[in-house]
Amino acid sequence: MREDTRTRIQEIALRLFTEQGYEATSLREIAEELGVTKAALYYHFKNKDDIVASLVEMRLDDLEKLLEWVRSRPKTPQMRRELVERYAESVRATRNLGIARFLERNQTALRDHPTLIKIRERMMELTTEISEPGATPADRVSQALALFALHAGKWLMKEGELSDEEIHKACLEVAYRLLEPSGFRASEL
Amino acid sequence: MREDTRTRIQEIALRLFTEQGYEATSLREIAEELGVTKAALYYHFKNKDDIVASLVEMRLDDLEKLLEWVRSRPKTPQMRRELVERYAESVRATRNLGIARFLERNQTALRDHPTLIKIRERMMELTTEISEPGATPADRVSQALALFALHAGKWLMKEGELSDEEIHKACLEVAYRLLEPSGFRASEL
């Protein structure tokens, strides 16, 4: 039971866009890997941009669900820790694993893409929800950095020094630390 | 006493490469802003790649000087704090202010550029120097994140909420916190 062509185009495009960048990847390359001609791609997607849109809209949906959830809850330290946990899960979900990496790179190339603009807006809203308005500037920067720390581990550490699972656990721990105001620590609670 | 053309090309290219991305910026655009034709650019630089090289080699020099310094010193907490301080200064130096931003974006587009590869290697070496081999995974990720925290503030915080100076001070403070092992805090020293 073979995947349909549309899905295979998305998989190949996502991989090449991530490895080489969006602009550096041509439709010819995608078609070649798929074993068809360029023209065939235009049956499934109306243009190159449309392939990207089909990829990133799933990620936008996830972020908007996360925002909806966070706004239904009171702004407490517990909520912040749970948001970090949920965000980490959503980044690691199979359908988003590759898309998150694709988005990390290609920010500049896709700066005008409507869906990308929305994703950036939603990320800013999430960092607003996670930070305390009355906190010191350092605490605010620290809390805003918490979500991004969950992306950083993968390219921060030397290859093979720590396992994927160790890196994930470590990033989560660092993100929790970044949430805490400088005055006290979780270990003292 | 007017700037020479070569310098003006570098300034315009740096701005456009940063705003739009390297691949999305054509030599035609650069020439148009300068008020000359494409062909004139080829008198000053042998190709598009050469313009980038002329920009990023200054940054590579700075990183290598920083590495040389750090390796001449013992691995102590004081050294780590001083490294963060020096790195922050080097990012803020006028000649590097724009180049650092240009490098943050365009990582993917220039992934094969020889100078960029060296810069990435030097950054990895710096994060190696700044982290303690015996520390826990979380502490290691945290310490590696310290240098990158100095880049994050500019695009992390909402526009106009904090001044540039406040953001810089806050990032520095966050970087210092990331250096500390989770067992104790600087405020207790």
Place this chain on the structure above:
DNA sequence: GTCTATATCGCGATAGAC
């Protein structure tokens, strides 16, 4: 649903006059 063939464009780069 995929093909061949082609239109159209803009790119990086070069030659040679001035």
Place this chain on the structure above:
DNA sequence: GTCTATCGCGATATAGAC
């Protein structure tokens, strides 16, 4: 040091047969 003119290429995208 800058110009005009042009080359060669590969890109996105489309038309129409099968």
